[in-house]
Amino acid sequence: MKTADCDILIVPGLGGSEEGHWQARWASRMSTARVVEQDSWHAPEPDAWCGRVVEAVEAATRPVILIAHSLGVVACVEAVPKLPQGRVVGALFVALPDVEETPNLPDSVRAFAPLPRDPLPFPSLLVASRTDPYCRYERAEDFSYAWGSALVDAGESGHVNVASGHGPWPEGLMRLAGFMKDL
Template identity: 40%
Template sequence: MKTPRILLLPGWQNSGPDHWQSRWERLHGDERVEQHDWDWPRRGDWMARLDEVLLQSDAPAVLVAHSLGCQLVAGWAEHSQHTARVKGALLVAPPDTEREATPPQLHNWRPIRRQRLPFPSIAVISSDDPFCTPERATQMAADWGASVVMAGPRGHLNADSGLGDWPEGRDFLLSLGRSSQLQA
């Protein structure tokens, strides 16, 4: 079996240089899925781009999503014919795009897709995420069939959370790889 590609799926406005996803890209050679429009993201465009990147290689992939990237995984998995290429997903800080305070740029990410994911997944949830209550995040994870890891009060689990290289997150990724019998 080929070693899986680790595909990084940043959220709205991309992940900056101090974000753990950017650090993983530099440290581990993980591959960022670049989107055409980070500021006004359209769900269908982002889903099509993920399919494009997955089809560039016959190697399996593990998805590592942050924020809106989690909603991308859920929407993509509901519609794509290529879900068998994905062996697992790490879903970090899923946002509630249905909440009243959602910026207008993200309204097309409604409704939240809640179909069970066809691959193993872990959702990492902060108890004080400003973009989603722990209850809503836990319910999304349950709907997706994801195992839940409560990270405590860590904000949006981004650069502002002080995670640095976030070795705990890498351990979650590695445990996901082991659970799906992959080397990550």
């Protein structure tokens, strides 16, 4: 599948994707991509965030590829039971936050717990870092198995965001291209 053949929905995490974040860069460079906007990037509410994902997928006119980072991953996975069947054909999930076990998360983020464990009805990749402060690699690995996601070991990449040195993140684009080629 090519990017021209699908609607790419970019789902940022807490705080949105600041200028320079790989998601913001990708959204500005892919003609079929758009960011799923939230009412509040800093005070997330699970029902509202998941609802926005569902609305965006319902509004899509072509097959959908989800590209989610951090809390956006959680919103996507929690939205799955409400998504139109067969509309999402794949997902790239990056830096899952463990909303169940990570200490010192805001209550608004903890409200997304528990994380679903049901298999996803579409192919997916879960990119996980061994040094992500918001999720131990072993927990990401456990969720990838539960969801049926292929796990991508990102090594020591922090939270795969601007603060961890991932501005344009060309490795991610290469991974996305390879994933889409097989859809």
